[in-house]
Amino acid sequence: MIRYGAAAAVAAVLIVSSLFLDNATAFFAACGAAFGALLQRSRLCFTAAFRDLFVLRDRRAAFGILAALAVGSVGYAAVYGLQLPGARYLPDTAHLSPAGPVVFLGGLAFGLGMVLAGGCISGNLYRLGEGSLVAPVALAGCIPGYWLAFSLWNWFYATSVSTAPVVWLPKHLGYTGAVALQLGVLGGLGALLFWKGAAAPQPAREPLDLKGALREPWPAWAGGAAIGMLATLAYLWGHPLGVTAEIGRLSRLAGAALGLVPARLEGLHRLPGCSAIGSDRRLTESGVFILSLVAGSLLSALLSGEFRIRVGKPRTYALAAAGGVLLGFGAMISLGCTVGTMLSGIMAFSLHGWIFTAALAGGAWLGTQALRRLA
Amino acid sequence: MSEIDIRGEPCGMPVLRVEKFLLEKSGGVPFTVVGDDAQTLDQLRLLAARHGWTCEGSPQGREFRATFAKRGG
Numbered sequence: 001m002i003r004y005g006a007a008a009a010v011a012a013v014l015i016v017s018s019l020f021l022d023n024a025t026a027f028f029a030a031c032g033a034a035f036g037a038l039l040q041r042s043r044l045c046f047t048a049a050f051r052d053l054f055v056l057r058d059r060r061a062a063f064g065i066l067a068a069l070a071v072g073s074v075g076y077a078a079v080y081g082l083q084l085p086g087a088r089y090l091p092d093t094a095h096l097s098p099a100g101p102v103v104f105l106g107g108l109a110f111g112l113g114m115v116l117a118g119g120c121i122s123g124n125l126y127r128l129g130e131g132s133l134v135a136p137v138a139l140a141g142c143i144p145g146y147w148l149a150f151s152l153w154n155w156f157y158a159t160s161v162s163t164a165p166v167v168w169l170p171k172h173l174g175y176t177g178a179v180a181l182q183l184g185v186l187g188g189l190g191a192l193l194f195w196k197g198a199a200a201p202q203p204a205r206e207p208l209d210l211k212g213a214l215r216e217p218w219p220a221w222a223g224g225a226a227i228g229m230l231a232t233l234a235y236l237w238g239h240p241l242g243v244t245a246e247i248g249r250l251s252r253l254a255g256a257a258l259g260l261v262p263a264r265l266e267g268l269h270r271l272p273g274c275s276a277i278g279s280d281r282r283l284t285e286s287g288v289f290i291l292s293l294v295a296g297s298l299l300s301a302l303l304s305g306e307f308r309i310r311v312g313k314p315r316t317y318a319l320a321a322a323g324g325v326l327l328g329f330g331a332m333i334s335l336g337c338t339v340g341t342m343l344s345g346i347m348a349f350s351l352h353g354w355i356f357t358a359a360l361a362g363g364a365w366l367g368t369q370a371l372r373r374l375a
Numbered sequence: 376m377s378e379i380d381i382r383g384e385p386c387g388m389p390v391l392r393v394e395k396f397l398l399e400k401s402g403g404v405p406f407t408v409v410g411d412d413a414q415t416l417d418q419l420r421l422l423a424a425r426h427g428w429t430c431e432g433s434p435q436g437r438e439f440r441a442t443f444a445k446r447g448g
Contacts, residue, residue: 043414051387055394056421118386134385198421217414308437310411316385368387375391 007302014295021288024237028285031234032292035227035241037300039126039293042223044068046338047114047123050364059197063190064220068227070186072347075232077179080170087170087178093238094348095273095340099355100164102156103334103341107356110330110337111363115371117141117323118316120338121331122243124324125290127310129297134312134320139247141324142331146251146276149332150261156333157266167351178349214303231347240348242340243293244331245286248276251328273335273345315374323367330363377406381415382438389415390422397426397443405444408432416441 014033018026038044042064049061076094084091097103114120117138119127124135169178231241255261269277274286283291301307312320331337334356336344342360345353379396381389393408408419416432416439423430423443432441 045386047386052390052418055387055390056418056425058418058421115387116385118388198425311383312385313383316383316388319385368391371385371387371391372395375388375395 003302003305003307006307007299010295010299010302014292014299024239025285025288027237028234028239028289029292031230031239031241032289033296033299034230035122035289036126036129036293036296036298038223038226038230038296039122040130040297040300040306041304042218042220042226044220044223044227045123046120046342047118047364050111050361051115051368053193053197054365054368057196057198059193060220062193062197064224066186066190066193067221067224068231068343069224069346070183071225071228072231072343073179073182073186073228073349075228076235076347076349077170077175079232079236081175087168087175090166090168090171091348093240093272094235094350095240095242095336095344095353096166096168096348096350097271097273097335097341097345097352098161098164099167099351100160102160102164103352103356104359106330106332106334107341107359108330108363108366109326110334110356111360111365112367112370113145113323113326113330113363114338114360115323115364115367117320117327121247121327122293122337122339124320125243125293126297129294129299129307130301130310131307132310134310134316137317138320138324138327141321142247142328143251143254145325145328145330146248146332147255147260147328148325149329150252150255150265150276153268153333154262154264154266157268161271162267169349169351182346182349215305227343228347231343235344235347239285240340240344242274242286242336242344243290244337244340245274245276246284246290247328248274248332249284249286252276271335274331274337274340275335276332319374376442377401377404379406379408381408382411390418393419393443394422394426397422397428401443403445405442408441408443409438410441411438413439415439419443 018029044064049065052058124138128135234241268275334341341356413434420430427446429444430441
């Protein structure tokens with residue numbers, strides 16, 4: 001009963017605090033809470049999608065990601081069709097960023113970091129809601145990673161980012177061609193998983209009623225499809241899903257105060273995505289989103305009985321800190337993470353999202369080999 | 376019977392530790408695993424099946440204890 005009382009308290013805080021927000025920010029708070037609850041309930045872990053595939057050929061989380069991307073791609077195309085008939089101009093609110101070697105390097109670092117840290121940034125945020133004491137270490141590790149990336153950013157920008165092309169598939173293929181190509185690639189990857197992946201053991205389950213839906217994990221593909229719909233809804237409101245903008249902004253403020261960040265970061269304010277740009281607000285919409293994500297995960301974990309304080313062995317914290325540095329570095333130079341660059345980039349039909357994801361897979365493979373050595 | 380304690384390990388590490396023990400140290404002899412995440416038990420079953428072993432166990436409160444044995448052994 002205590003957990004139901006705690007869940008009611010979390011829900012009440014979410015609802016009451018939303019009353020003090022403007023409509024757009026309150027909407028973002030609702031999106032964050034729904035996103036956190038969906039990740040927690042469906043155990044949709046972006047890290048597991050790669051790592052468990054390499055180690056166990058477990059395809060469940062990977063199917064979840066593919067479902068999110070497929071549903072979100074169709075949703076984004078519908079929004080584009082309503083708002084930008086003809087695909088002649090780049091949509092200014094979508095996460096379309098330069099496709100070049102820097103986003104590849106960022107994906108590689110991020111993929112390695114997420115396996116070492118035991119989760120990506122959104123994964124650690126939802127595990128924080130489940131009571132993990134390791135997640136805050138990984139998230140704190142992101143800050144020096146951001147500082148390192150900030151210190152190198154002007155060089156990256158001058159040598160690559162400023163000249164790398166922004167490739168938006170509908171501009172070259174039209175909406176129909178872009179949707180067909182993207183769904184074809186996602187379908188092909190799905191078929192490959194179906195063919196090569198391992199079928200997970202199916203535990204006996206009771207018929208699904210409301211109590212069962214709260215207690216039992218949801219299939220990852222269902223959580224992924226729901227996230228695809230949520231991403232479409234968020235984009236319809238002009239805010240593609242993304243979790244790292246506020247972490248980047250706060251890291252930049254702290255780094256500037258310590259003299260660790262260049263006074264000027266070239267071109268960053270013009271690049272879409274989860275850029276670490278300044279704001280005079282104490283809490284941005286991105287900040288509200290990630291706080292709500294943690295609250296949504298906490299609420300879901302309390303209702304399902306999965307909340308508990310989770311401590312790790314000493315090396316778990318060391319790996320989380322080291323992985324966190326790589327996560328922060330990768331997220332800064334890629335202008336986002338598995339959510340802002342992989343999900344929101346690919347759903348927006350941007351080539352940079354695909355490059356990031358390919359590199360992410362490479363980094364995750366390297367991370368898995370490193371963990372194997374440490375096991 | 377050997378026992379592997381995977382409680383408190385970073386996400387991903389429990390399966391890799393058990394995989395390493397199973398392939399390099401078990402010598403085909405049954406062993407037990409003590410863990411603290413029900414989802415890991417699900418993954419251990421998959422690992423066992425992948426390598427021709429069985430994994431029998433069930434959650435006991437917040438933890439689980441699973442026994443690995445070579446199929447047909």
